[in-house]
Amino acid sequence: MSHPKTPTAGGFIPRDRDWQPDALTPRYKTSVRRSPQSALLSFPSTLSEETSPIFGHAMLGALDNDLILNYAQPGESAIGPRIIVHGRVLDENGRGVPGALVEFWQANAGGRYRHKKESYLAALDPNFGGCGRTITAEDGSYEFRTIYPGPYPWPNGMNDWRPAHIHFSLFGHGFAQRLITQMYFEGDPHIPLCPILSTVKSQAAVDALTALLDMNRTVPMDSRAFKFDMVLRGRRQTYFENRKEGL
Amino acid sequence: MQKLDYLRESPSQTAGPYVHIGCTPNFTGIDIYGGDLGTSMKTGPVQGEEITVKGTVFDGTGTPLRDAMIEIWQPDAAGLFPSANETRGTADPNFTGWGRSPGDMVTGEFTFETVKPGAVPFPDGRMQAPHITAWVVARGINIGLHTRIYFEDEDAANAADPVLARVEHQNRLPTLLARKEADGVYRFDIHLQGPNETIFFDV
Numbered sequence: 001m002s003h004p005k006t007p008t009a010g011g012f013i014p015r016d017r018d019w020q021p022d023a024l025t026p027r028y029k030t031s032v033r034r035s036p037q038s039a040l041l042s043f044p045s046t047l048s049e050e051t052s053p054i055f056g057h058a059m060l061g062a063l064d065n066d067l068i069l070n071y072a073q074p075g076e077s078a079i080g081p082r083i084i085v086h087g088r089v090l091d092e093n094g095r096g097v098p099g100a101l102v103e104f105w106q107a108n109a110g111g112r113y114r115h116k117k118e119s120y121l122a123a124l125d126p127n128f129g130g131c132g133r134t135i136t137a138e139d140g141s142y143e144f145r146t147i148y149p150g151p152y153p154w155p156n157g158m159n160d161w162r163p164a165h166i167h168f169s170l171f172g173h174g175f176a177q178r179l180i181t182q183m184y185f186e187g188d189p190h191i192p193l194c195p196i197l198s199t200v201k202s203q204a205a206v207d208a209l210t211a212l213l214d215m216n217r218t219v220p221m222d223s224r225a226f227k228f229d230m231v232l233r234g235r236r237q238t239y240f241e242n243r244k245e246g247l
Numbered sequence: 248m249q250k251l252d253y254l255r256e257s258p259s260q261t262a263g264p265y266v267h268i269g270c271t272p273n274f275t276g277i278d279i280y281g282g283d284l285g286t287s288m289k290t291g292p293v294q295g296e297e298i299t300v301k302g303t304v305f306d307g308t309g310t311p312l313r314d315a316m317i318e319i320w321q322p323d324a325a326g327l328f329p330s331a332n333e334t335r336g337t338a339d340p341n342f343t344g345w346g347r348s349p350g351d352m353v354t355g356e357f358t359f360e361t362v363k364p365g366a367v368p369f370p371d372g373r374m375q376a377p378h379i380t381a382w383v384v385a386r387g388i389n390i391g392l393h394t395r396i397y398f399e400d401e402d403a404a405n406a407a408d409p410v411l412a413r414v415e416h417q418n419r420l421p422t423l424l425a426r427k428e429a430d431g432v433y434r435f436d437i438h439l440q441g442p443n444e445t446i447f448f449d450v
Contacts, residue, residue: 015449019255020389021259030386030387031388033307035307035388035439036392036440036444040449041414043448044370047333047368052320052332061279061281071277091254092256094253105266113265114275115268116275118265130277131272131279132279167265167266167269179257179259180259182261200260205258208258231254232257233256
């Protein structure tokens with residue numbers, strides 16, 4: 001079965017700044033001194049933004065997309081609820097983005113990151129590193145295995161907790177598509193309380209970052225599954241386009 | 248009424264304080280991949296002038312960021328991109344064009360060992376001045392910031408550059424120019440905010 005593939009040349013559809021978060025979002029305090037105040041300079045994308053480096057499947061290790069095992073001692077595995085995260089990377093025209101580099105990182109089941117600046121008292125898991133990566137297939141699909149991350153407190157307000165989340169970094173076919181975002185889990189009561197998630201401007205945007213339990217992909221007696229699609233910027237379709245699909 | 252069936256780009260979220268775990272894990276001491284992507288932009292002898300580009304990202308108080316990630320993307324010395332979607336020719340096979348830096352653990356300073364980029368055209372065919380595309384993410388940055396590194400020793404090309412010509416406040420242009428510190432060494436500091444705020448792009 002062939003899938004419609006995203007074109008790899010041409011100018012990008014402008015980013016919808018009414019949909020994306022603003023730079024200055026005072027409830028997320030760190031943004032106050034890290035937000036540019038001048039207007040962004042707009043211009044049509046050029047080859048500098050329309051091209052990107054090549055990431056081949058050959059660079060991936062066998063366990064790169066398995067956070068349960070990729071930092072674990074032989075015969076051991078990470079502690080926590082076992083989950084599969086899967087979905088597709090699409091462009092704004094609804095076409096799959098093949099060959100996209102997808103990198104992900106997260107806290108362990110107790111909400112603790114493996115980082116020297118991390119100060120939360122929850123225990124480290126000696127078998128959990130907290131990062132993985134994969135490259136999307138021809139139809140833009142990806143999947144990885146991990147543990148359900150724990151919520152954790154963070155210094156912002158006096159009692160702010162992050163919803164359980166997984167960070168994603170996405171690299172499509174153009175540098176202008178570069179995107180970092182976070183995936184949240186259906187039903188997490190911290191979702192409406194989070195100052196970082198609140199930087200997006202609508203419930204629809206919150207929903208776009210909320211993965212659903214996917215019982216059809218769940219592995220019985222093994223792992224639950226969550227489905228999370230991501231959308232990168234699309235290229236403008238030109239009138240009387242004479243390029244072949246996928247070129 | 249019908250509906251346009253376009254999808255919306257996924258909303259951006261901050262890279263957070265631990266972006267280095269995900270994108271440069273070796274830098275944080277997590278050795279799963281046997282090395283961090285984007286550490287070296289050269290895989291062998293390269294064509295053109297080899298240069299070093301270094302700089303620091305500062306917040307609005309002048310404090311250096313030590314939890315940022317900086318990526319750059321550029322053509323080779325002939326102006327060709329080492330990209331699957333480069334159709335004008337074949338780029339230097341020993342040059343990746345892409346660098347990623349977590350900055351120095353103590354100072355936050357980023358360093359890229361690269362080549363001076365060649366010129367590439369604007370969509371209308373005019374030549375742009377040699378430049379490197381840069382992208383900055385960090386805790387407190389809700390959506391990655393795009394900018395460009397131009398070179399202060401390219402006066403004539405800079406004066407004819409179609410992007411630089413779009414800058415309304417021309418007194419801010421120096422924020423896009425890498426300063427020559429020594430032969431082959433350029434400094435490009437990035438100011439997120441304040442009187443020297445770098446020009447960022449919506450592109």
